[in-house]
Amino acid sequence: MQQSEELSGGIDAGSQPLDELMQKIADHKGCGSSGGGGKSSCGSSAGQGDLAPEIWEKVKNHPCYSEEAHHHYARMHVAVAPACNIQCNYCNRKYDCANESRPGVVSEKLTPEQAAKKVLAVASTIPQMTVLGIAGPGDPLANPEKTFKTFQLISETAPDIKLCLSTNGLALPDHVDTIKAFNVDHVTITINMVDPDIGAEIYPWVFFNHKRYTGRDAAKILTERQLQGLEMLTERGILCKVNSVMIPGVNDAHLVEVNKAVKSRGAFLHNIMPLISAPEHGTVFGLNGQRGPTAQELKALQDSCEGEMNMMRHCRQCRADAVGLLGEDRSAEFTTEKIMTMDVKYDSETRKAYQQKVEQERQATVAAKNLELATLAGERSDIKILIAVATKGGGRINEHFGHAKEFQVYEVGTDGAKFVGHRRVDLYCQGGYGEEDSIETIIRALNDCTAVFVAKIGHCPKDSLAEAGIEPVDRYALEYIEQSAISYYKEYLDRVRDGEVTHVARGDADIRQGAFISA
C-alpha cells in the first residue's frame, strides 16, 4: 500500500514537468512541419511505413529495427566486449546478476571463438535467429580486436546472419571503414545529448587519446565524435539507428533537439528509451534518486519525434548477452559450458525454409489487418484508445494473462492500429524484500489502457481489471493482434454512440524499473 502511494505520488509530482514537456513538444511539432522536411504521416510502424524500399529490404527481418519483424525473428548478443571508454551515470559496471535485464549487464564474458560457436549453436536451435549483435557489456569499439574477430569468424561460417553493433560513438570515426569492410550494415549509436552542458550531467568522464576528460570537455568530445561517426556511416550507406535514454529533468525536452540533429545526419530510426534507475543498481542516477519517465511522458516524447522520423518503440533494453525473440531471454540455455558440449550442425536450408514460412505468416497478418481496416473506411472519430496485448509472438493474441511477462500496447483510432510500446509486468525482485502483489503491479503498468487482449484469463484477475476500468477481452484468442484491435475499436465506437459506455481518458502508467526475472 505504501508502495502504491509512493508511486502515485511520483506520478502526480511528474505532471507539472509533463505539461512543460508537452508544450515544448508542441512547439517542436509545429517547427518540424513548417520546415517541410518532416515525415509525411505517422508511418505504420508495423510495415514498410515511410522507409525507402532499399532500407526496408535491409531491416524487414531485423527484430531490433522492424517492429513487425520482432514478432517473428530473434536476435542474440554476444558479450565479447567488456572494456568501455566512457562512464555513464546510468551504468554501473560492477553489477552482474542473472536476473537482471538491462544493457551493460552480462553473466559471462566470451572469447571471439566461444562467441562464434555460441552463435552457430543458437542459430541451429532457433531458426528464426537472424541477427547477431555486439553490444557490450562495455563498448564494442573500445574492444575492436575482439569485436571484429568475432564478426570475421561468424561471417565465415554463417554468412546469412546479419551483423550489427551498438556503440557509444566515441571511437566510431576510427572504425567506420573496418565496419564497412566486415559488411556490418546496422550500427546503433547511443546519443543522449548534443549539448555539452547537458552531457556533463550524464557523463562523468570519457577516455580519449590516452587522457581522461571530465565535465563539459568530456561531453563536447563525445558529442562531436558521435555526430562525426554518424555522418561517416551514412556516407558509406551503413544504416544507423540512434538510441537515446530519456532522463526526466536532464535531457527529456532536449531529446527533441537530438532527434533533429540525428535525423539531419541521416539516422533512419530513433529509439527513445526510458531511464532504468533503481537504488539497487548502484548507478549514480539510481543512488541520487533520479526517476525514470512515466509511460505517458515517454509516449508523448516519442509521438512528437515521430512527426520527424521513424520511431522505434519495441526496444526491450535487453542484456548484452540476450538470446531469443525480443521480450524473451533464452541465454541460460546457451551457457559456455553447454555450448562447448553441443554438437553443432549449421543447416542453412532448414533456416531458409523456416524463414519462408514466417514470410507467409507475416503477409497473412498484414492482409488481415488491411481487410479489417477497410471496414473502418469513412468512420471519423477523435477517440483513440490504448489496448494491451498478451502475446508470445507471431503477431497473434496467444498468451495467457497470468503467464505474460510483458504486454504490448497498441493505439487504435480511425486511422488504424499502431504499436506504441510494451509494458513489463514480471515480478519485481526487490533485493530480498519480497514481492508486491502482481495484479496491482500489472494494473499500474496498464493503467492507461482501455482493454487488455488475452488468450485466456482467470476469474480473479478478470474482476480486478474490470474494477480498475480495464476491460479484459479473451474473445480474440489466437487471432491477429491488429485485426482484432480494429474490430474491438469499431465495437467500442458503437458502444460509445449507443451510450453503453462513456469514453474517458485513462490515466498514466508505470514503467517497470526492477530486475527482469525470466523463466
Add this chain to the structure above:
Amino acid sequence: MPYKIVASQCTSCSACEAECPNTAIAEKAGIFVIDPAKCTECIGHYDSPQCAAVCPVDNTCVVDPALPRHSALT
C-alpha cells in the same frame, strides 16, 4: 614499478590491459594484475597512468605503497 589493481574492486573489464604502454597488465585466472617489474607509471609515455585513467571503478588502479616509486620519480 608501483601501480597495482585492487582485486576486490576489479570488474575484469580488461580496459586497462589494452591501454598499458608496457604490456605490464595480464589476466591471471580471471583477475587482472600489473607486473610491478614492467610498470613505469606511464612516465615517458603519457601524462597520467593509463590504467587508472580508463578504469571504470574509482580507486582500483592505485599506487602500491609497498613498492618504491618508479625510478624517474625518485
